[in-house]
Amino acid sequence: MTITAEPAARMGKRARAKEANRTAILEAARIVFARIGYDAANIRDIIRETDLASGTFYNYFKSKEEVFEAIANDSVQRFRPLLQKVREEAQDLESYLHAAFGAYFSFLAEENDPAIEAGTPHMSLIGVRIDTPEMQTVSDEIRADLEIVMDKIGLAHLDLEYLTAAAIGIAREMGDHMLERRPVDAAGATEFATKLMLAGIEALAKSDR
Amino acid sequence: MTITAEPAARMGKRARAKEANRTAILEAARIVFARIGYDAANIRDIIRETDLASGTFYNYFKSKEEVFEAIANDSVQRFRPLLQKVREEAQDLESYLHAAFGAYFSFLAEENDPAIEAGTPHMSLIGVRIDTPEMQTVSDEIRADLEIVMDKIGLAHLDLEYLTAAAIGIAREMGDHMLERRPVDAAGATEFATKLMLAGIEALAKSDR
Amino acid sequence: MTITAEPAARMGKRARAKEANRTAILEAARIVFARIGYDAANIRDIIRETDLASGTFYNYFKSKEEVFEAIANDSVQRFRPLLQKVREEAQDLESYLHAAFGAYFSFLAEENDPAIEAGTPHMSLIGVRIDTPEMQTVSDEIRADLEIVMDKIGLAHLDLEYLTAAAIGIAREMGDHMLERRPVDAAGATEFATKLMLAGIEALAKSDR
Amino acid sequence: MTITAEPAARMGKRARAKEANRTAILEAARIVFARIGYDAANIRDIIRETDLASGTFYNYFKSKEEVFEAIANDSVQRFRPLLQKVREEAQDLESYLHAAFGAYFSFLAEENDPAIEAGTPHMSLIGVRIDTPEMQTVSDEIRADLEIVMDKIGLAHLDLEYLTAAAIGIAREMGDHMLERRPVDAAGATEFATKLMLAGIEALAKSDR
DNA sequence: CATGAATGAGCATTCATTCAT
DNA sequence: GATGAATGAATGCTCATTCAT
Numbered sequence: 001m002t003i004t005a006e007p008a009a010r011m012g013k014r015a016r017a018k019e020a021n022r023t024a025i026l027e028a029a030r031i032v033f034a035r036i037g038y039d040a041a042n043i044r045d046i047i048r049e050t051d052l053a054s055g056t057f058y059n060y061f062k063s064k065e066e067v068f069e070a071i072a073n074d075s076v077q078r079f080r081p082l083l084q085k086v087r088e089e090a091q092d093l094e095s096y097l098h099a100a101f102g103a104y105f106s107f108l109a110e111e112n113d114p115a116i117e118a119g120t121p122h123m124s125l126i127g128v129r130i131d132t133p134e135m136q137t138v139s140d141e142i143r144a145d146l147e148i149v150m151d152k153i154g155l156a157h158l159d160l161e162y163l164t165a166a167a168i169g170i171a172r173e174m175g176d177h178m179l180e181r182r183p184v185d186a187a188g189a190t191e192f193a194t195k196l197m198l199a200g201i202e203a204l205a206k207s208d209r
Numbered sequence: 210m211t212i213t214a215e216p217a218a219r220m221g222k223r224a225r226a227k228e229a230n231r232t233a234i235l236e237a238a239r240i241v242f243a244r245i246g247y248d249a250a251n252i253r254d255i256i257r258e259t260d261l262a263s264g265t266f267y268n269y270f271k272s273k274e275e276v277f278e279a280i281a282n283d284s285v286q287r288f289r290p291l292l293q294k295v296r297e298e299a300q301d302l303e304s305y306l307h308a309a310f311g312a313y314f315s316f317l318a319e320e321n322d323p324a325i326e327a328g329t330p331h332m333s334l335i336g337v338r339i340d341t342p343e344m345q346t347v348s349d350e351i352r353a354d355l356e357i358v359m360d361k362i363g364l365a366h367l368d369l370e371y372l373t374a375a376a377i378g379i380a381r382e383m384g385d386h387m388l389e390r391r392p393v394d395a396a397g398a399t400e401f402a403t404k405l406m407l408a409g410i411e412a413l414a415k416s417d418r
Numbered sequence: 419m420t421i422t423a424e425p426a427a428r429m430g431k432r433a434r435a436k437e438a439n440r441t442a443i444l445e446a447a448r449i450v451f452a453r454i455g456y457d458a459a460n461i462r463d464i465i466r467e468t469d470l471a472s473g474t475f476y477n478y479f480k481s482k483e484e485v486f487e488a489i490a491n492d493s494v495q496r497f498r499p500l501l502q503k504v505r506e507e508a509q510d511l512e513s514y515l516h517a518a519f520g521a522y523f524s525f526l527a528e529e530n531d532p533a534i535e536a537g538t539p540h541m542s543l544i545g546v547r548i549d550t551p552e553m554q555t556v557s558d559e560i561r562a563d564l565e566i567v568m569d570k571i572g573l574a575h576l577d578l579e580y581l582t583a584a585a586i587g588i589a590r591e592m593g594d595h596m597l598e599r600r601p602v603d604a605a606g607a608t609e610f611a612t613k614l615m616l617a618g619i620e621a622l623a624k625s626d627r
Numbered sequence: 628m629t630i631t632a633e634p635a636a637r638m639g640k641r642a643r644a645k646e647a648n649r650t651a652i653l654e655a656a657r658i659v660f661a662r663i664g665y666d667a668a669n670i671r672d673i674i675r676e677t678d679l680a681s682g683t684f685y686n687y688f689k690s691k692e693e694v695f696e697a698i699a700n701d702s703v704q705r706f707r708p709l710l711q712k713v714r715e716e717a718q719d720l721e722s723y724l725h726a727a728f729g730a731y732f733s734f735l736a737e738e739n740d741p742a743i744e745a746g747t748p749h750m751s752l753i754g755v756r757i758d759t760p761e762m763q764t765v766s767d768e769i770r771a772d773l774e775i776v777m778d779k780i781g782l783a784h785l786d787l788e789y790l791t792a793a794a795i796g797i798a799r800e801m802g803d804h805m806l807e808r809r810p811v812d813a814a815g816a817t818e819f820a821t822k823l824m825l826a827g828i829e830a831l832a833k834s835d836r
Numbered sequence: 837c838a839t840g841a842a843t844g845a846g847c848a849t850t851c852a853t854t855c856a857t
Numbered sequence: 858g859a860t861g862a863a864t865g866a867a868t869g870c871t872c873a874t875t876c877a878t
Contacts, residue, residue: 013877021842046871048840053843056843059840117266168378169375169382170383200404200406203404208403226858230859261860263853430857431857439862439863458666461849579818580804580819585799591796594792595789613831614830616827618826621822621826648837669872680840681839682838682839684873840878841876842877843875845873848868849869851868852863853864853865
């Protein structure tokens, strides 16, 4: 038996299986949460979606809550760099809004691509989608970032809390509807939301002067 | 036992007690849903909030869903006339938006007044508030009405689905934040949302021409 | 419908059923604990011994521990008066020991009478019998009482802790064997234990002078 | 790999490792049983106390029961010679009782020495201590030996079963208390138990004549 | 042989719903 | 029609045991 240096990308069979199982559970949870909602979902539902045994779930997560957290973290870890880039590259308000809505709608579309192609039912029941981990944590990110950007461009005297709430509200609700259309058109949603929000902010800024 | 004709306004003891029980359950459900969210709540939680026995619940409702429906209907029955009036009296887009947002934010403030004064905790946690029956059905009402109004003012060629989604999103998210501020300022929220939305729609209308 | 005064002995059907269920669970637990031991026993075992449903268990007890406690309390409540009487009527050391051992062995015999007649197996496996609620709590009672009595007769200078330990040890171990003999002879066990203990104490008292 | 003749005293690396693992498991089990009791303990608890993997347990033992047996055998193997010596050297009843109780209490003290010095909690809770393998099997040994000795000294007409039960009961209960005192005084316990038992037996012998 | 993750049977517990009183 | 205890299906979770590495 030879001892080999094992770069992260080349783990042993065992380690790979573990990683795969963890991912499988996360993916299953994502699907189940989307299908029947976080609250309605139970651990058996999640594990049934994988080819693992029930007990295996507990080798990876302590509870449904913890899977939710993991999904959220996972989503955030993938979405955060996108937002980061948006923030850094934004030249003005318009480019920021466009890039931010664009990033969000694209991300949402890609996240839900598997479910969409599978024709997963119930997908957009309100009350359900809202509890999706992605939505929840991405909201927090957008909220924080938008505050930073508005400050940068000297519009911090507007009611930023209401403004971010409005932007998030638009993204959330429009996102739901975007996902139900075929083909899913992130670019269209982005144009729409950006135009709406941009003009709105300008109007608020003017009246506030 | 006497057999009496019982006009709605003059019920017998029995009927009055029945009505009181039904109301008690609805009120209890409202409180519990607000406190721990619709999904987390169970029938025991609701019935425990009343001084009734668990079995009594089933004399009035078949399930938690049905209570939800009843609360929703109740809210709708009180909100619908307001929206009706808004729709009828709207002169132009601005007055419509102002009146509609105004109606919604005021209604929301009044609905939550008892909870606000009681300092009920958790009340406006996002994941929770969203499942509130009021939110749910009021959304549907606003959605339908906004479509009608946009059609009236000749802007039906805009993407009305996205537009209503945006309006509802704004109302929802801003509503949550409005409820957390002291004093609760429905008028301020109304101004803000109206200005934002109005300018946004105008910009969309212009670019779409 | 007439309103009747209901003396404790004449409860409604419902109340009687509740009492009966509680007793049934206690009795079942007693049997199961005796048969397979406290630790090996699980709630399903207990409830299976009754004709109740599994959920019903939780209307009466929160856990296996709580049933154990209840059984113990029950036993104590029936044994305590016997010990009380023994303590009050004891004239000298001999009469005390005789009465105390007698009370214990008789009580033990009666407690186990149903199990004995049913020919319950495993009945006297050591590790098992020892965890019996009766044994446990009755021990505490005997311990306390013996201390009081020894003090009364001026032998408190002996090592009372060891003495009570010895008495309890004798009662426990002899009790196990007594229960396995047919016929169960509480009187014989009492004579034996009393004579042994009495002479032992006198010897200790003499050497300690 | 070399094939070597391996006399017991000179094992290869492999064999030594095996022996060490077996011992580690036994020691861990002893500790765990003492800490939380035989019944409450599970295999994970035991293996967690070692630095071995869970699967390794099954290379050495089939079940918790089997570890118990092994511990018991181990204890017996160390205690049996002591009892053997006692039996052989006993001159009369007194010397036998003294030596036997002495052997038992000393053995018990030594067995529990590590736990005592570590201040292990719960150590002597009754329900717990009783299930200790040492207690269990040592009981059997004492029982058998005492029967033999009583027969030797011509008191076999007494109720030997009750007598051994009494002796074992005294040893058990007093042993528990002895272990809780500081310093642990095996000699004192031995004197006490011997005097008590000796006088008791003499009294029984006299009355039985 | 050691490892430790996977397995799945098994147990505790909850809760919507029924129904005798 | 109110009551609230009984019901038992459903769910969370544990743990002895197996087995690929």
